[in-house]
Amino acid sequence: MSLPDYYDILDLERDATLAEVVDAYRAASAAFASGSRAAYSMYDDEQLKAIREHIEVAYKTLSHSEKRRAYDNLLQQKGSGNTPAKGNNVVYLSGIERKQPASVRYSGAHLRGIRKGRCISLQTLSELTGIHARQIQAIEEEDVSFLGDPEMLAQKLAMYAKELGCDPEEVVDTYPLLDRKEYQ
Numbered sequence: 001m002s003l004p005d006y007y008d009i010l011d012l013e014r015d016a017t018l019a020e021v022v023d024a025y026r027a028a029s030a031a032f033a034s035g036s037r038a039a040y041s042m043y044d045d046e047q048l049k050a051i052r053e054h055i056e057v058a059y060k061t062l063s064h065s066e067k068r069r070a071y072d073n074l075l076q077q078k079g080s081g082n083t084p085a086k087g088n089n090v091v092y093l094s095g096i097e098r099k100q101p102a103s104v105r106y107s108g109a110h111l112r113g114i115r116k117g118r119c120i121s122l123q124t125l126s127e128l129t130g131i132h133a134r135q136i137q138a139i140e141e142e143d144v145s146f147l148g149d150p151e152m153l154a155q156k157l158a159m160y161a162k163e164l165g166c167d168p169e170e171v172v173d174t175y176p177l178l179d180r181k182e183y184q
Contacts, residue, residue, distance in 0.1 A: 003078050006058035008119045025059040031113040105174040112140040114164050129159040142177050
């Protein structure tokens with residue numbers, strides 16, 4: 001069994017400060033809270049409970065200096081560098097499959113919630129898709145200034161969706177920016 005990467009779970013760099021750990025924990029907790037729009041259609045209640053438990057363990061480890069030091073030593077012994085190897089990112093929830101929604105509208109926030117739920121950092125997703133991390137962030141923030149033309153955005157969304165295990169066609173068809181006038 002591989003060691004879960006708590007930094008990826010909370011979407012943090014290895015040198016994150018305590019304040020950054022707390023902020024990341026709050027964001028992850030909000031993304032997977034009961035009634036969260038980002039996760040409601042992707043996971044059932046039991047799966048959300050398991051995800052929240054992993055977030056809690058990651059936070060309790062990384063926010064406690066002695067536990068974090070011991071954990072970092074374990075990571076180093078296991079050969080985990082600063083970023084996981086391409087295609088070998090730690091997905092601690094590998095046994096949790098998302099439920100298939102009847103129809104989902106994929107907003108940037110929804111996609112970010114799915115990515116974080118699958119414990120995939122921006123950097124890892126960038127390596128897997130070949131999309132620059134800033135462009136992935138722009139997709140999640142729905143920031144049109146970094147995304148290029150609609151055809152290019154649709155291609156990037158399809159690659160993003162495929163890596164997350166979502167239906168690329170459904171993501172492209174429902175992503176809000178592709179419907180906005182400023183993008184046509």
